[in-house]
Amino acid sequence: MKKKLFIGFGIVAGILIVGIIFFNIKLNKVIRSVNTEMAAMTEPDLSTVSDGVYNGAFGSIPVAVNLDVTVQGHHITAIIMKKQTSGKGYEATETMQRIIDSQKVKVDAVSGATLSSKCIMVAAYKALTTR
Numbered sequence: 001m002k003k004k005l006f007i008g009f010g011i012v013a014g015i016l017i018v019g020i021i022f023f024n025i026k027l028n029k030v031i032r033s034v035n036t037e038m039a040a041m042t043e044p045d046l047s048t049v050s051d052g053v054y055n056g057a058f059g060s061i062p063v064a065v066n067l068d069v070t071v072q073g074h075h076i077t078a079i080i081m082k083k084q085t086s087g088k089g090y091e092a093t094e095t096m097q098r099i100i101d102s103q104k105v106k107v108d109a110v111s112g113a114t115l116s117s118k119c120i121m122v123a124a125y126k127a128l129t130t131r
Contacts, residue, residue, distance in 0.1 A: 026061045034059070034115060037122045043104050044128040046074045055082075056127025059119040062086070067096070067120065069127040076100050079124060084116075092116035099124055 037058065049071045057066040064085045070078040079096040086092070092113035099107055105125045109117035 023062065030060050030063055030119075031115065034118045034122060037125075038106075038118055041106060041122065041125050043106065044125065046071065046076070046103065046128070049074060049128055054127040056123040056125070056130070058123040058126060059085070063090075063115050063119050065116075065119045065123045067123050067127065069124050071128070076103055076128075086113070086116045089113075090116050092120060095120040096124075
């Protein structure tokens with residue numbers, strides 16, 4: 001009986017360890033990807049963006065966003081989050097208002113939710129530059 005219990009705990013511990021390793025690999029991949037994208041980003045020239053709603057998506061497990069950016073009169077007037085994955089409390093939705101207020105995609109990240117903030121910025125950039 002003790003041997004079966006020990007084996008059971010060993011299997012559970014092994015699954016947990018593999019899960020943690022997988023999560024860390026995915027997280028590091030997203031961090032590298034978002035940092036590469038952020039470094040390559042330039043501010044979109046809104047004077048060349050026609051009125052409309054533009055979709056942008058970026059990220060992977062554990063942080064990903066899919067959003068729509070509305071442009072009217074060469075100004076960003078709205079950003080709507082269509083789908084987001086992130087830890088609870090790390091959504092960084094204030095980033096969208098910061099982009100609207102500044103009319104720039106590179107804004108200050110939300111403290112404690114930097115990765116989510118950066119994913120939102122990259123997705124907004126992609127929405128405005130990929131047509």
